[in-house]
Amino acid sequence: MSTKAFQKIYTKISQITKATISLHATGVGNDELALVNGKLAQVVKLMGDEITLQVFGGTEGIPTNAEVTFIGKSPTLNVSDNLAGRFFDAFGNPIDGGPKVEGTEVEIGGPSVNPVRRKQPSELIATGIAGIDLNNTLVSGQKIPFFTDPDQPYNEVMANVALRAKADKIILGGMGLTNDDYLYYKQVFDNAGALDRIVSFVSTTDHPPVTRLLVPDMALCAAEYFAVQKNESVLVLLTDMTLYADSLSIVSNRMDQIPSKDSMPGSLYSDLAKIYEKAVQFPAGGSITIIAVTTLSGGDITHAIPDNTGYITEGQLFLRRDTDIGKVIVDPFRSLSRLKQLVIGDKTREDHPQVMNAAIRLFADAANAKTKMENGFDLTDYDERSLNFAKDYSDKLLAIDVNVGIDEMLDTGWNLFGKHFKREEVSIKQELVEKYWPAN
């Protein structure tokens, strides 16, 4: 990104805010990149010949007579098979010490796929985590967020999902990762010998916050290359979308935009949808599945970020610490994969829907029993048994450290039913009970 001969250099900046500068210039396009005093910047607003640039590195030290040159293109990524196994920053430059990637230069942030060119998602994505595979099965081409408190081990869960999922390529988009988290991902992928199918775009907390805005588009640009050109199933992991939205608000609030709810920009819904709607199943076999992390502040799902996210995505996964067993579980009451009915009992064993529903119903009975207990009421024999069941169920199925196949999860479910309940209490279809009820 160097300057060319006979290039116009502007030297008259009319306004400087913390994240943006404005100047008068002509022949400039929206989203175009520019250099301001050597710092990379991007056009975020055009009004006549008045142009507003967001400066990725912040505007500290930029003088009013700084040299501004326009590069003539929006951010691009060189796509080729050589992306696999590499780590990049938000601009697509290698940060792993390796060489620059040669390949076709593609503008990032293009349009999402036309609905008529899509296929109904129908392929199951197994993660080995029963709270996901059993209760909230994921489907290729789905978009789903993890809603989690910032202190939950969501990066570990994401790394596990990445390694276990049977996807051809995994693209990690890390926004505002701490350096520790970044090294954690790098080390986990390295140790698993899975680096050759993983591409990472990372903007750590060392980078200016505004660079996070480029990360999802970079990751999805790479994903589209593998899904469209190579017909591969691609899993895109985005963490943490809350920090992405925070960066959006930094830029928009420093301009003259009136903030919306929770000081987020009014365009938050569109900004998020632009990312999530890239999830797609192609008829030719390629697919892009998006799993994002949205951290909640104080578990508040009515905040603008999770609220808007929930309207776009196809369900959500909730992480919660179960104090009875001291483990983090996927909360069965608040989690939902809206596409699960496309595969369960169909691509999985016939008893899947019934075991899933029965187990959650019994878990709900245990929650009622717990309320009774906490309020000093007498517990019936059934209450006691459902409480014991709930502990076993949390430990053996809902906990995120579970890693088994779906058939084994179903067998575990039946064993727990048999251990704690009578047949009529479980109330599953008779022919399935006769076939699967444990012998002893």
Next chain:
Amino acid sequence: MGWRFLSKLIFWGILQQDAFDKVDCASPIERQEYMLNIVIDICDKEYNFSGFAEVGPYFKKVINVLKQMNYALFKSDDFFKEEKELEKLLAESQVAVEA
């Protein structure tokens, strides 16, 4: 009589539907009427229990049979088999006065 158990009976026997089940996902009006009549009859009956602790488990059984009926094709052999089962179950705890 324990209204709590009857409300559970109405919930699990009538209102609750299994959208993942081929049969139970759609219930024609004739079937709904048939099941509702059965449930209303159960609610109207007098029961003879020796203690409160018996009531919960008993209605768990009744609910289970109703669910099995809901899973069976309407008026199929399985359906009538479960209905017989239900009548047997109801006869067990009935006050003798019932005709």
